[in-house]
Structure formats: structure tokens, C-alpha cells
Amino acid sequence: MRKGDTQEIRRLNRRAILSHLRRGPLTRADLSRLTGLAKSAVSRLVEELLQEGLLEEGAFTSPPLGRPGTLLHLRPGARFALGAEVGVEGTVLLALDWRGEVIWAKEWRHPKAAGPEERFARLFQEALPKTEGALGLGFTLPGVVVGERLLFAPNLGWRELSLKDLLADFPLPTLAENDAKASALSEVFFHGEENLAYLVLSTGLGVGVVAEGRLLRGANGAAGEVGHWQGQGERRCACGRKGCLETELSLEALLQHHRALGGEAEDVDTLRAQAQEGDPLVQASLAHLGEALGRFLANLAVAYDPARVVVGGKAAELFPFLEGPMRRALEAHAFLQAHRTLPVQPSSYGHLAAAVGGASLFLARFFELGGLWAESPRRNGGRYAEVAFGDRRGPGA
Template sequence: MARNAPLDQQAIKRQNRRLILEALRRNGPSSRATLARAVGLTKSTVSSLVQEMLEEGLLDEGNQHKPGLGRPGTELEFSPEHTLALGAELGVENTQIVLLDLNNKIHGEWDWVESPYTPLAERISKLAEQVRIRLVDPTHLLGVGLAVPGVVSGRNLIYAPGPGWRNERPADLLEALLKVPTNVENDANAAALGETFWGENQSPLVYVVMTTGLGTGLVVEGQVYRGRLGAAGELGHWLTGQPKSRSGGGDVEDALSLRAMVRHYQAASGRQEGFWGILQRAEQQDPYALQALQNLAYELGRFVVNLCVTFDPAAVVLGGAGAEAWKWLEAPLRQTIRNLAFIPEHAEIPVKPSAFGHLAPAMGAAALVLQRFLANGGTREWSPPISTLGTRPTIGAPSMTRRT
């Protein structure tokens, strides 16, 4: 029993460090005394752990703060240099990268257009090259998070229908090139996590990605729900009608997607504008464009009502390019929900556009890394984590440890 004591003490220390770091992330710069009150630890314990993290470079001391009587306390905050994570979204037709720290300060963002036919290995190689161009030493990063448009199981990308990727290991590929720990997640799941990690922690939260297709992500109590095989949330492929086979059936995306909206608009108007052109036409009060957006709002409202009886969420967030149409969608969407809601409480379900716009999946991917870092008490050790947010990064999926 005595042999296990040092390990037990180390686990307690990491747990207490996690509490302090989580309080800093939630409340912003705080004094030692404020942190001690927030986490329920003694001032001496907090001071000792804070001193340790200052010496590691994890925390910085900032301005003096005097809330009332007594000596002023020095505020602590995360060191930007030592809490950097990189989030990358591998979209079907673009790559988006964001570099940010635990203070939620963005240090850089860049993107470029891609062909949907580019092999994944080529996409990963270009991503690593761009990172090395912009960062002197990528190994200083806490990690890299990858958001991909498909079904993810563990570190495997099972299937991404847009670009046609199957049975790939993108995290392993990038990790080998950059020598930095890498996580991979479905883009909608990553974006959903970002909304709760960086913003208000409403639970459950459903994130709806509306682009050429449709995807959803679900976060419950700070954890992504992925299902047994990682396919939870692929509701755009929910079958409709009475198909006899997958190939012969229609799905939700046929009615609720930007691709469907554009197709219907072009058929009704005889014009050839795409999504962004339709928004420009709507600004000019074009009746066909306005009708197309109203139809989209109706389909989205029906979908939200179905989400309510499926997940009973606290909030629904709209992301992807579809969120750019929010000013046209909001009123008819809310009316549709009120008309179709199953119970009165669902009629007033909060629905809002993403707080992070086009950066949402990439910021969520970075949050994957930072959540794991915090769960480990602010250490770079990926195994074993000392918080359930580290040991169970997802609900419904088996526990995973990073391969060495």
C-alpha cells in the first residue's frame, strides 16, 4: 500500500491543479485568494500549486487587484506562449486553421481552397507544410485538433462522403509529420464542443452544420456524444419516404441543405445563382430568393422540432454557411417551431447562429486539445488523465488512450 502513496499524492495534486485551471478558464484573471474561494482549497495549497505552474511557465502574473480590505492580490492568467493549440478543419473544399491559447486569444488564422478530389494524405502533407512555415517550432504546441467531414471512430476516419475518404488515419499522418499530439473529430462534433468550451455551457447542446449537406453534433455536460461507432449526428442521412435500399432512398439532405435550396431556387427562377448569389438577390428583395429562404427556414424548423423530441436539448446552434442567412431564416424558423412543437417548452427552444462563424469547427478542434490538457491538470501527459473529461472524451464510445 505504501508503494502506491506517491502515485496517489500525484493524482491529488493534478486534480487540484485542474480545479485551479478550470476556475481561471471560467472566470478569467483571478488572484490566489479568489481562486482558493472558487475551488474550495486552502490558500496555502493554491499558492503552492500556483507557484509550481508559474515556474513551469503555464501561468503569468498580471495586474494587482484590490477587491476590498486587505492587501491587493496579483491576478493570474494563462501564459499565451505555453498554452497554444492548433485547430484545423479539413473541409470538402477548403482548409481552415486557427491558432489560439487558453485565454481564448486567437494568435493567427489562415485558410486556402482545396479540390474535393485531393487525396487525404496530400491534404495532410500540405497542412503540415503550412504549419511549419508559420510556426518556428510546432512542438511547442500543446497539440493539434483536426475536424473532418465524416464519421470518426477513435483515431480512424471511417467515411467522409463529401471528399470520398474511407478508412484513413489523419491524426497519425499529421502526428508523424509535425511530432505533435493530434486529435481527430467529426466537424459538427468539434464545432458543438467549441460552443460549450468557449461559450455558455448549455447542456445538451445540438449544433447543426448546414452546408452543401447537413450534419449535427451533440454535447452533453461538456462531452461529445458520438455513439458506438462515431456515426451519431449524421442526421442529414436520415432516410425519408419508403426506400427499399440506401441507394434508392431519399434523405433529409434532399430537403434541408444549401444544395437543395439552390436547386429549388434555380428551378423556380430560371436563374443560375448559387447560395451566395441567392443572398445577394434576397438583399434586393427578389421574390424567388426570399421564397427559397423561407422554404429553407420551414425545413430547418421541422428539423429542430424533431431534434427536440429526439434529444430534448437546452439550445440549438446553427453553423456552416447556412448561418450567414440567419436574418432571413430567424422569423419563419421560430414561427415554424411554435407551430409544430410537441410540448409548449419546445416551442421556445433557444436557436441561434454560431458565435464563431466560419471558424467554429477549427476552434472546436483546438478545444479538443485544450480540454484534454486541462483534464490532465495542465500537464502534457496524455495518459492517464485524472478527469472524466480526459478518460471519457466522448459519451457512448469506448475509452481510448493515445498510441505511443
């Protein structure tokens, strides 16, 4: 037996118990049956988790068969992480508990010309008073992120940015990820999806794809940058090229189309409010975007064949107006019969979804480590950074 194997087994057993309790309350006997562990082992590990404040005991059960037992629950708010979306027009910062509940959220806008130093300084100013007890800060960016480098974020105008330098003074562990990829990973973590496309439709257009349980990254981290698929259009894209898809399919394109029809909405929030009031120009613009979205999803289904598509970004809050024309276009252009009825739904977190994705990077790792990392970094066999989120055993696999 290798040194540390006993600790690894303990961690795996704790993870199994926590994973089953994520689905709902269970008794110790239920956990023994589901995990295959001896009742004595389950009792010992459950006692650890109770003492650490991760679990709590609830109602007493008296089943028709078998011995009575006490239901165990994941304790609300027992662990949480900070998540942020550093977007084109503003930043979202929130705290997410390990059950997926948003504890609090804060948003602020900033000029598009604001640089990374200014934006991260404000982010840290807002986050620093709220770091106590947090597992870490995960943040997302609308561009190609590889490790601690941002290679290119066209809509921000940033290239070859060292995130490590910006984060050096922050007191918590930090993780950076592309907004669509982080959102896709959060869907894997919370719902266990194995074939998923997560579409971020906002100022730009990006997709996070999970295929057979693995996030697609590509050789250079650019997998999913579908907003920069080339077409025949003549509009100049923020990336510097002409004809990129997001010049036709994005919320910026929606506003431009609305103005071309004679509308005067200055931003998406105003446009949504006018749509709710039944403004015909707004409804025509949204129908145009919904149809374009449906055609795009027909192509996406051929490229990746997902079992489900989730729409995030501010488009999630416009989904009721987009769904009808989107569904009709998807049915009309679908390649396979199954694609005609492809499940497409808005993110339950709305425009907070990318920040939720950032926080879930840490929450998923916490579960992967059986809750031992936050207890003591050395008890899981090494530094936190040495544990890969996407290994074959973890929820991000």
C-alpha cells in the first residue's frame, strides 16, 4: 500500500456520502446501502461531517420495515464560494453556497474603456470585506482563458493578459475561466449532464460544450468561440475581422436591428421592459433574434449533438420572447428528427449564471475532495492547486 492510500480512501468515502446527500435527505442506513460501506464506517464518517458543521440532523423516520433512523441533510450555507463575472459592460459578484443557493449578489457597471487594473481593483474592493469563510474566488471572462492567462477577449479589447499579476494580492485562492465554459461546468456539477451545450448570448456569443462528460477546450482553449465563426457579412467584428457570427447573433446585434426599425431603446433592460408592455417594434426585433437563434441551434446540434441546451447571459431573461420563433426555426432547419425537439431552456440563474459558474469551480472541487480541503489543506495529500477539477474521478470529468 502506498503512503497516503488510507487518506485517499477516506476522502473517496466522504465524497460518496456527500454526493448522495446532495440528492436529498437520507438516513445512515440509506447511506450504507447506497455506498456499500459498513454501517460502522458510515457512522464514523457522518460523525466527522457533523462535527465539521457540514451536515445536520433532521426529522426522525419510522419506516414500515427496518429500524427507525434520523434523516441527514447538507447544512445550508455550511460552505460557500465567491463568484464573479467580469463582463463587457459591468461586473457581477456573488456568494454561492454548496447547495447552489445565491446568498447575496452585487452588480455594478463601468465604462467599456475601463482597463483590467481598474476593473479588478473594484472587484477586490467589493469582495475583500466578504472573504471570511469563502473557499475561494472564481471569476469568468468573455474570452479565451488558459490557466492564469487571458489570450484574447475581443469585446473587452484585451490580449495576452497575465491574470496572475492582477491577482497577486488577493487573500483567497482564485480561479479564472471563460464565461461559457464555467457556466457549462456548473451545469455538470449541479445537474450531472453528460452532453450539454451552454450558450452565453450577451454582448457576444460563446458556447461551453460538455461531450460525454468532458468539457471541450481545444488545443488553444478556443473551443466554443462560436461567435467568431465566419460568414459572408460585411460588419466589422470586435476581433478585427468581418462577418463573424456575433455581428448578427448577439444582444448588440439585437439593439442594432431594433434601431434600424426605428426603435429607441438604449440597452437590453429598456428593451425587455418595452417588450413586456407589448411594444410592436421590440417584439419584431426579438422575433428576428429568436429566428436567428433557432437556425444557429440547428447548426450547433449538428456540430455537437447535445442532449440539452441552456441559454445564459441576459438573453436568459428575454427567453419568453425568443422561444416561439426560435423553436419554429429549429424545427424547420433541424438535421435529425431528434434535433427538432431538442430541449432548450434558459438558465435558472438568469444573468447571474456566469458568476455562479465561477463560484462552482471551487464548490465542485470541495466536493471532489470529500470536504477535506477546507478542513486542512494537507489532509487531502497535497496542496489544493495539485487537485485537477477535470480528472476522471471528479464531478468535472
